[in-house]
Structures are given as structure tokens and as C-alpha cells.
Amino acid sequence: MGQNPELLRRLLRAKDRMDAASHEEWPVRRLAQVSVVSAAHFARSFRDAFGVPPHRYLLTRRIERATALLRDTDLAVTEVALQTGWNSIGTFGRIFRDITGESPGAFRARQRAIPHGRERVPECILRAAHRPDLKSAVSEKRRKQGAG
Numbered sequence: 001m002g003q004n005p006e007l008l009r010r011l012l013r014a015k016d017r018m019d020a021a022s023h024e025e026w027p028v029r030r031l032a033q034v035s036v037v038s039a040a041h042f043a044r045s046f047r048d049a050f051g052v053p054p055h056r057y058l059l060t061r062r063i064e065r066a067t068a069l070l071r072d073t074d075l076a077v078t079e080v081a082l083q084t085g086w087n088s089i090g091t092f093g094r095i096f097r098d099i100t101g102e103s104p105g106a107f108r109a110r111q112r113a114i115p116h117g118r119e120r121v122p123e124c125i126l127r128a129a130h131r132p133d134l135k136s137a138v139s140e141k142r143r144k145q146g147a148g
Helices: 005-020 027-033 039-050 054-072 077-082 087-102 104-113 124-128 140-148
Strands: none
Touching: 005 054, 005 077, 005 087, 005 140, 027 054, 039 054, 039 140, 054 087, 054 124, 077 087, 077 104, 077 140, 087 104
């Protein structure tokens, strides 16, 4: 069953705000205000519309931005973490490793060792190709890896 087009427009407005400022804090209450719906309705509707909860969507955007900064700049890992909205360097490193399979420093070293012709590939294509898979919670991934 499809969602109300007006509600979808409001959900997209909130999603666009997260995309534009993924480094900011985006609690469900704030996103619901942007969408002009209750927090519970927003969380439920966002997941139905986009397939992931709002927090997981925000994590995806932050990790995408962090991978781009690690790959394309000489910023220190700490600065990358702060610029992408992480308040704790330890949490950034743990979540980054859980999602990408390697530490931020190892990711940067591996990316720099690979010769790239990226100047010809549009940034939107690169982001889509390197988008982390957050269909399951990070803690669920850890639990599955520990059992296997």
C-alpha cells in the first residue's frame, strides 16, 4: 500500500535536511517537526518509505561523507570524525569498522594504494557505489559475526 503523496513530500523534506547537514544532530523529534507529524508517526513512516529507520539513514550519510573525506583529503582521522558529526572518536572508529570492515586509517591507506581514475566519475555515482549497507543494525552485525 502506497503512502500519502503529501506525507512523502514531508518525509523527503526531512531526508533532504539530513543529507544537507548530516554532521548535525537529527533526533526523531526534530525530524518530525520538519515533516509536521508526530515523532512516532514520522519514525514509522520514514522506515516504510525508505526501508531504514531515520538514525540508520543518518549513519549511512555520515559514513559516506567520512569515506569521501578519508579518500580525498589529508585531514586527520579525528578531524574527519568531527566534521562528519561524531562526538566520540572511539564511537566513530568502532562504527566505521563495523560498517566498512576496516578502521578509518586502514581504509585511507588501502584507498591511497589503489590507482584511481576518479576524476572522470561523477561524485553521485561514486557515493552510490560506496554506500554502506545498513539494512541491519550495527549491533546485529556484531552479534552475527560473533556467532559465526
